[in-house]
Amino acid sequence: MQSALRRPRFASGACRAPVRVSKPARAPVLVVRASSEADSSLEGYTQVTVDSVRVAGNTAIVYLRISETGHLLPVHIGEAESNALIQQMNRQKPSRPMTHDAAKNMLLAVGFRVTKVRITSLVHNTYLARIHLGPGAPSSSSSSAAAAAAAAAAAGSAAPLDEVDVDARPSDAINLAFRFGAPMYVARALAETAASPPHELGLGSAGGAAGASGGLPAAAALGGGAAAAGGESNAEVVRSVRELLASYDDPTIHYQLQKELAIKEERFEDARVLHDSIVREMTNNRLLRMVVAMESALADGRYEEAAKLRDEYKKAVTETALAASQQGLGYGGDTR
Numbered sequence: 001m002q003s004a005l006r007r008p009r010f011a012s013g014a015c016r017a018p019v020r021v022s023k024p025a026r027a028p029v030l031v032v033r034a035s036s037e038a039d040s041s042l043e044g045y046t047q048v049t050v051d052s053v054r055v056a057g058n059t060a061i062v063y064l065r066i067s068e069t070g071h072l073l074p075v076h077i078g079e080a081e082s083n084a085l086i087q088q089m090n091r092q093k094p095s096r097p098m099t100h101d102a103a104k105n106m107l108l109a110v111g112f113r114v115t116k117v118r119i120t121s122l123v124h125n126t127y128l129a130r131i132h133l134g135p136g137a138p139s140s141s142s143s144s145a146a147a148a149a150a151a152a153a154a155a156g157s158a159a160p161l162d163e164v165d166v167d168a169r170p171s172d173a174i175n176l177a178f179r180f181g182a183p184m185y186v187a188r189a190l191a192e193t194a195a196s197p198p199h200e201l202g203l204g205s206a207g208g209a210a211g212a213s214g215g216l217p218a219a220a221a222l223g224g225g226a227a228a229a230g231g232e233s234n235a236e237v238v239r240s241v242r243e244l245l246a247s248y249d250d251p252t253i254h255y256q257l258q259k260e261l262a263i264k265e266e267r268f269e270d271a272r273v274l275h276d277s278i279v280r281e282m283t284n285n286r287l288l289r290m291v292v293a294m295e296s297a298l299a300d301g302r303y304e305e306a307a308k309l310r311d312e313y314k315k316a317v318t319e320t321a322l323a324a325s326q327q328g329l330g331y332g333g334d335t336r
Contacts, residue, residue, distance in 0.1 A: 045118060045185040048073065050178060052203070053086055054296070055079075061296070062174060063203065064119075064186065064195075071195035072203060073186060074296070075119075075127055081171035088178050100175040111135055114180040115163060117173040120187055122194065122279075124263075129173040132182075134163045193279045200289050202297040202305040234303045241298055241306050244313065248291050252278045287316060 051065040051072055060082030064073040077085075084100050097105060107113060115134040119127055177184050232240075259274035282288055290313045297306035 042116075042118075042185055044188050046188050046191050048119075048184050048186050048191075050085070050089070050174065050184075053082055053089070055082055055086070062171075063201070064174075064184070066186070066191045066195050069191070069195070070198070071191070072198050072201055073191060073195040074201065075170050075174075077171035077174075081169075081175060084175050085171075085178060088175070100172065100179060103172075103176060104179045107133065114176050114182040116183050116185065117168075117177040118165075118185045118187070119170050119173070119190065122190060127170045127190075129168050129170040130165045131168045131173050131176060132163055132165045193283050196289060196293075200293055202293045202302060202309060232307060234301075237303045237307045237310075238298065241294055241310050244310060245291060245295065248287075250291075251285065251288065252281050255281065287313065287320070290316065 047067045048064040049067065051063040054061045054063070060077050060079055061074045062077055062082065062085065064075060065071070066073060080099075084098055087094065087098075088100075094101065104114075112133045113136055115132045117129060117131050119129045121128050174184065176182075255274050255278045259271050259278070262268070262271040262274060282292075290309055294306055294309045294313065297303075297309060
């Protein structure tokens with residue numbers, strides 16, 4: 001009976017225990033993507049520097065000077081970002097680290113620095129940028145960098161990548177590049193279509209050196225009592241320019257409405273074509289560029305420049321009407 005209850009024996013090799021296969025340890029996952037060769041290449045980009053920052057109320061514009069042409073690329077940024085950039089340009093040290101100062105300190109603490117920034121494209125009237133980070137820090141952080149490298153080696157981590165890049169807003173990218181002294185680049189297509197000569201934006205050509213070296217060209221103070229050129233008061237200039245702007249028929253509005261509709265209906269190829277039409281119109285339409293410059297001058301309180309642009313605009317309108325009349329295009333209105 002006991003022998004019947006005994007567990008039967010199997011011949012050698014008849015039944016083998018399951019083989020346990022050990023899985024290799026997973027490599028650490030980076031939260032930012034490594035720059036590919038195409039991403040880190042600067043082919044198709046041109047270098048820029050900060051020319052000036054103009055602030056009026058809650059509106060701020062940083063002007064980037066294209067090194068090759070001297071043209072200016074206006075980039076609208078937030079109030080907090082503009083204040084941070086102005087403080088850095090004027091070398092004003094806050095009592096406590098602000099957001100971009102803290103970001104710089106954290107990067108230095110782990111042995112990284114900003115190597116360059118790129119403004120890559122304009123999507124839905126919003127500029128996109130990428131911040132490139134690479135290993136290496138000033139001597140003040142060399143001990144932290146060495147400690148981080150030693151910790152990585154002890155943990156068996158792979159060697160750090162040469163460079164990574166992360167998506168960012170241009171305002172943050174510019175602030176960090178300025179704090180690290182890193183070069184800034186803009187896609188050449190943007191520089192050719194969205195940048196304008198300084199005089200068309202109502203800005204002088206001498207601001208580039210001051211902006212690049214840390215100075216900030218002074219913006220005209222907002223006010224209404226002083227007189228502009230030609231004996232006009234500031235209030236009169238504001239009223240006349242606003243009347244002119246109200247009567248201007250912006251040719252890009254129709255394209256913009258069609259573009260928004262195309263995006264809503266997911267006709268993205270049509271939206272791209274309409275976006276190109278908007279950029280082309282803003283590039284080639286002299287009157288539109290003057291209107292944008294007038295709006296900027298008025299917002300900054302540069303009333304003398306606004307009055308000058310207004311007079312140039314009226315002259316350009318008269319010349320356009322006369323040319324149309326001479327070519328027999330049936331332009332309406334009295335052109336005498």
